[in-house]
Amino acid sequence: MEAEFIYTYFELNGIKYRTADGLTVEGKDGLTWNRTGSLPVVLAGRRLFYIAQCAKFKEQLEQAVDEASKQLQAFPKSTTGLTPDAVKSTPEFITAKANYQRAFAKLRAFNASSSRA
Numbered sequence: 615m616e617a618e619f620i621y622t623y624f625e626l627n628g629i630k631y632r633t634a635d636g637l638t639v640e641g642k643d644g645l646t647w648n649r650t651g652s653l654p655v656v657l658a659g660r661r662l663f664y665i666a667q668c669a670k671f672k673e674q675l676e677q678a679v680d681e682a683s684k685q686l687q688a689f690p691k692s693t694t695g696l697t698p699d700a701v702k703s704t705p706e707f708i709t710a711k712a713n714y715q716r717a718f719a720k721l722r723a724f725n726a727s728s729s730r731a
Contacts, residue, residue, distance in 0.1 A: 622666045626658055636663030668728065675721040682714035 619634035630642040631650070639659035640647040650656070689707055692698050701707050 622659070622663045624658065624662045626655055631655060631659060633659040633663050636660045636667075672721075672724060672728075675717070675724055678717040679714070679721050682710070682717045685710045686714050 621632040621634050622636075623630065623632045625631070631639050632642075632647065633639045636659065637656075639650050639652075639656050641650045641655070686707075689697055689701050689710070697707070702711075
């Protein structure tokens with residue numbers, strides 16, 4: 615029985631490959647997966663694994679921002695749509711706003727460090 619891994623799959627030169635950690639790459643040979651030591655294949659596997667991990671991390675950051683935003687939006691608003699000063703001075707609002715700012719800052723820093731190339 616095969617161990618439970620979350621694989622990143624890719625195809626290179628018509629051959630299917632997978633990697634679970636970005637370090638070891640297996641190629642599909644008929645019905646079995648065999649480890650490959652081909653440098654171009656391993657480097658492609660590392661790159662694609664890194665991209666997949668970055669996408670997962672960004673999704674987690676976006677979820678944290680969305681959740682913090684929902685908590686902030688739960689506070690009462692005035693008829694103009696603004697949060698009253700009396701609400702802004704409560705410890706609950708201050709905590710919720712700090713959580714949102716912290717989550718958004720992490721997402722902004724991640725986006726700034728990500729390459730679009």
